[in-house]
């Protein structure tokens with residue numbers, strides 16, 4: 285884990301003191317809302333439908349037990365006892381009072397956390413693979429590079445007032461678990477034929493109103509060139525990106541309008557100019573950062589207790605089959621803790637649950653936790669012999685749900701239950717789908733199926749890249765839900781295809797049921813996933829199931 | 840042709856708590872929509888909105904929201920305003936919580 289040095293601590297302390305004074309001046313009337321709003325947004329404070337919302341960054345999703353305990357403290361002391369983990373590996377508090385926020389930020393600073401650049405037209409929280417540092421399929425731990433980018437981008441003077449926000453993700457594994465292709469810029473650590481590692485850089489991905497898949501701008505960038513290259517990309521976009529229309533301001537539109545070759549040429553020209561100004565201090569910094577991310581000394585020992593529990597206890601077995609992933613050490617596992625109990629709000633964890641997860645991390649998990657963009661919590665390193673004891677404790681606190689990657693492991697944005705920009709609700713739709721398929725006892729049979737729900741076109745719920753995407757809209761004053769099928773959030777990324785007219789709030793769950801029923805009928809065999817079936821047969825059979833009347837009319 | 844003016848209430852968020860508030864006809868801010876002044880005249884609405892927006896140290900983001908007359912005072916006509924006057928649907932938080940505690 286990265287530990288703040290004196291400079292970091294002083295910087296955050298000073299920012300918090302500044303913001304405290306700004307809040308005071310807002311409350312005593314010396315600042316108007318127009319003056320205050322950009323200041324609060326710089327510190328992650330939004331005003332939502334029913335209250336303020338504080339968005340705290342969990343850089344690249346990594347945290348330790350002390351930090352998780354502090355997140356619990358914030359939830360309990362200044363909020364309503366829970367927090368909401370988001371698709372950007374942040375946590376949101378839905379009910380803080382304006383006057384309490386400076387105290388919340390001070391509490392966060394004590395454990396090296398903050399809310400800076402979680403909003404506004406800046407470079408946002410850098411995200412990464414939630415299995416970073418543990419996955420069997422990764423080239424190296426991507427987090428030092430993510431931390432380097434975080435430090436470079438934090439308070440970067442050129443990039444504080446851009447045309448729009450800019451999101452960066454970093455990955456280093458064969459599988460993409462960080463939705464790299466949906467980011468403004470993605471860094472992928474790769475190896476070339478000569479066996480050297482370097483970076484593949486993608487730009488112009490993004491969801492929202494105009495979803496785009498990122499394109500490769502540089503196939504192999506030498507390691508020392510990373511920061512000047514990223515700076516060149518952001519700088520080029522910051523100059524030529526559109527500022528006339530908010531919806532056309534993101535780099536995806538710039539890349540689309542200019543073409544990737546033109547952007548590449550501009551970036552290369554800019555790079556030639558600024559590369560000499562990077563004299564190696566960044567590489568020294570990276571080397572220093574790497575010392576913070578040394579892997580723990582993994583303990584050894586037999587895994588008999590695991591084998592015994594796996595054979596004897598069907599509940600444990602079901603959980604192990606869905607919630608464990610392969611660790612780089614065969615006697616360890618990566619544990620995904622589902623915070624998507626059937627019928628509960630996806631991504632919400634109570635203060636008590638946060639403390640339980642922190643304790644388990646301290647006791648069994650080398651003090652490490654991760655937040656996934658899929659809104660779950662990961663203990664990246666657990667010796668297999670500890671899994672039965674851990675699972676027993678998880679179950680006691682509503683954290684033992686065995687549904688990772690299944691139909692009830694739904695991504696849902698806050699939607700109109702909280703978000704001021706929403707056009708419809710997302711959370712209750714997720715709750716009802718999960719509850720329904722739990723009743724049907726079908727989800728393990730259905731297998732891998734990702735449903736993602738957004739409450740408006742901004743697509744924070746990643747609906748475009750869902751196998752079944754749901755977008756909530758306001759159609760003439762009534763909630764209406766549009767379905768897309770066949771999206772893919774991995775390296776084979778694809779934007780889902782619209783199925784047809786939307787469904788009313790009380791029709792959306794039955795519509796999803798018809799889609800899933802169709803899949804179960806027409807899949808080749810139980811191993812063919814929903815996405816594979818969709819790619820084989822296309823939209824037609826699903827359309828027929830969704831819109832039987834339309835078919836009748838044509839006939 | 841100009842569209843006919845539909846009745847409105849003035850609503851905003853309270854500066855400190857951020858919760859939803861409504862302007863009453865005696866110039867108070869109420870937490871309840873039913874206590875709000877239902878404005879049926881367009882010119883009056885604009886004046887009231889100016890007054891409300893000027894109260895910068897109490898309220899944030901005042902705007903005119905569509906409403907209709909009901910037996911106990913103004914009621915929302917759009918689901919967004921219905922959620923604002925009630926609270927979220929996943930927990931009994933927000934206004935519905937305050938009401939439950941009365």
Ligand code: SF4
Pocket residue numbers: 697698699700703704705706707738739740741742743744745
């Ligand atoms: S997708 Fe829309 S409704 Fe959902 S959190 Fe983002 S802005 Fe809000």
